[in-house]
Amino acid sequence: MFRKKGASQDTPADPPHPAEPGTAAEPGGPAGTAAPSEPLDLQLGEHHDTPVLHLTPDLMVRQQNELAEMERELGPGHEDVLRARHTHAMMLGNWAAVAPPGDTRMADREIALLEVNLGYQEASLGPDHLGTLRTCQSIGHAHLTAGRPRQAIPYLERALEGRERGADPDDEETLTAREKLSEACAAAGMTDRAITLLEETAAASERLLPPGAETVRDRKAKLFDAYREAGRRAEAIALCKEIIEDTERFYGPHHLDTYTWVDNLAHLHHDEQDLDAAIACYERAIAGLEQIHGPDSEALSYRYHNLAIAHLEDGRPDRAVPHLAAAHSAREHTFGADHGTTLDALVDLINALDRAGRPTEAVEATERLLAALLRVGGPDHPQLPEVRAYLEQLRRLLP
Template sequence: MAFFEQQVAERERDLGPDHPDALRSRNNLGGACQQGGLVDRAVSLFERNLADSERVLGPDHPDTLTCRNNLAGAYEAAGDPARAIPLYNRALAGRERFLGSADLRTMLCRDNLARAHELTGDPARAVPLHERTLTDRERTLGSDHPDTLLSRGNLAYAQHGAQSPERSAELFAHALVESERCLGPDHSATRLVRELLTHVRGG
């Protein structure tokens, strides 16, 4: 934490508080605060950084989109996923427009938005988001990639929450076969998928 504090102080002093490098340093400090459990301070830093980034860099600059995504994550960490959803939506729209739907940062943002919907008790809204990410990852990474397996599990979990147990079980069964083949039957991810499949089948 002290390192990031010092970095912010030095860059604001040497470059000015509105310099892009100073904004990035403040963003890093916010992330360190959130990881260290100082969620309220992280929210405050991210709120300031987003306002400054929108003013200095513009609302659609890649750094601004990152700030918006990070503030949404801080709201979520503070127990307010409903407040995070509109920010995730704006960040996702910007990343899809400027980076493309299959860019890693875009897919991570889409996963974040889907999770926020699940946390607010609306998994049906998460389903199409997970479906799109799964399609993108299968196309760009392949069906065997760990991130693709994760997407398949995320979709299966959302389908179960959206009261589609048969589709959920089908997806979990597929994910289990792929996970056993790619990661091995005793891998922690494989065991988790196996437990979830048993759960959705009512076992």
């Protein structure tokens, strides 16, 4: 079967896409002939693990020793000791951020140090002092890093409420506190509250910051992700259109970010099965990205594929064929003729040619696939029998 449309690979917010529409079944071959009973269903691409970042402990040991010496000389609640303890906690937080999943040892040590500071700050500075609130924020962030969002929320709520009582509610640090609380709520499954907090943050950012500010764009992108992940597509579509207008206004209609957001809008329309709107957006994004990347770029290959899938779902396989051919050409240019992702694209093209009733071209493409599999795996390649059987069925359709 055809692979479903792919997620956008270079959106500004690197957002993940929701469940994608499947492709409608449609008989292939000319009228009165029997097409192969099942399309090719091969997945030949490769997957790679993301490398892990490692840090060295030398600085941590030195800081720990210096902190212990300062505590002995100045006392545990001295201002300089509080500052040094906070610095050491932040370094532990850097370790915690790259720890393997489930390893909370560094985060726990960070939190323990920050809790000591919080006790002294509450006693000497008061519960609503900015220093106290910043420590609450840091503790909440550490719990969130450790995968404990429900333990993070009380600290982040306290940090936000204290700022809202004592400062301008549109102050940038207040907005950051609200954004972090939204992140914790989302991680804890409190989706509606998380979105409400993000909506407030994005709206306040537009009031506080100059038009086109990067922070405003980032927060709108985060809100867009939240709408989409929550299945609130109408709101996601409206916000995506607003972001496109912003991007066109500040960067122009032919900027990379503009085309990337147009591609995001295409995905949303596709998910809603508004195929005409999806196709129009895909075509605009592709036309612009071809000028930026060139038609043989991998950045274009999956977009050609998505446009083709939209045409197939709309019952127009003939219109899908050139886009699938372009996707195959781009992957062949990038990865080589025998790479797994290139062969996946060739399988898609074969199936589209079959559905469009073009058996001669389908046979030629399948023969290319057969030759590639022989080069890759030799005569014992496990998928050769399926491809040979499919090729034989296609040949029966030839005049």
